[in-house]
Amino acid sequence: LKVQVADIDIPCAFGPAYEGERVRGADLYAQCGGGKTQCTELVKMADMNEIEDGKINLVGPDLDGIKEGGTFPLGIFVQIAGREFQEDFEPIMERQIHHLINYIQTIMHIGQRDISWIRISKAAIEKGFTLKDIGTVLHAKFHQDFTKIVDKVEVTLYTNPEDVDKMTATARENYQLRDARVDTMKDEDVDIFYSCTLCQSFAPSHVCSVSPERTGLCGAYNWMDCKAAYEINPTGPNQPIEKGEVIDAKLGQFKGVNDFIYKASRGMVTHYNFYSMVHDPMTTCGCCECIAAMLPACNGVMTVGRDYTGDTPCGMKFTTLAGVMGGGASSPGFVGHSKHNITQGKFILGDGGLLRMVWMPKMLKEELKDRIVARGEEMGVPGLFDMIADETVGITEEEILPFLQEKGHPALNMESIVG
């Protein structure tokens, strides 16, 4: 067991050894995010003279005001300044928050961006853990792991609901700008995709391959971000992958990708398809923003986001799906993907693309409304948005099928999805 407590001044033990730990119900003291409250993370570049290195601000109450079993909202806002720092590095630093918080003994972190979820154990509280320790860890590790690009780190933690909501609105504007940076790119425009193996500590055989038209399934990394991550750390988890020979253009299978994932998964995964969830889809880890599942009776697919806790027409809730699919295997008929990916050009295009989508939670549908409308038009079905059922229509295939028939959903006339 390798434990680095070295120069990180927090009351709990800290290191990669604690990354895979769970905080189960009986051990839980308090939590934020996870569909119960808002929990958001944002890293922004700052001017050198704008921030103070090592300063950790807590705006709002700390954990001592929270009763056992309680929940609280949280905004983690990190400002970084550095002579070599670029705005392009923001998403990469932000994604570190996940494993760095997990490194704290008996603290658990799931998700990213505005769907993060942190569970704090009774054991950590007994040792004296406070929210400021999150800032201490981020400050220390950002300096340690990114010496080249980081000169100053200031962390602000918000725990008042109105502050968290305000920060979340700003964060969402930033996420949108980042996502948009690859919007005009096509997979065919590049010879290089990028890998991401950041999640192998949880899902050992999992390898994300990120192309311009397929952002990482956590939603945190797009092709541009992986490219920047590779520039910062050429031996890190984001490596260039030469696409090489096209094995299947429709399903999106490439010789170079297969060779790469075979090695990176230590022989566990031999191949997968970028553009299919029916046939040998990409591997899925537990971080995915959404999970798509086949709905054979409707000849279509559904997808469900992490923040929807209700039942779905595939018979499983998000948590169950994530438990079954999130171990790093390729599970035909299911695939983890980012929210943004739903309206990207290659989203399950080998299976018919977005025109196969027959059910989504209302919340997710509304969040992506403009993009779904635009993508539907692009694909020749201008009314697609209104043809997609949600939980107000039904939560079983039987309940939603008459709606799809009435609306004339395009999936009903496509070739059989199970064929």
Ligand code: SF4
């Ligand atoms: Fe990387 Fe994929 Fe994990 Fe996101 S989900 S951090 S892209 S391995």
Ligand code: ZN
């Ligand atoms: Zn993951």
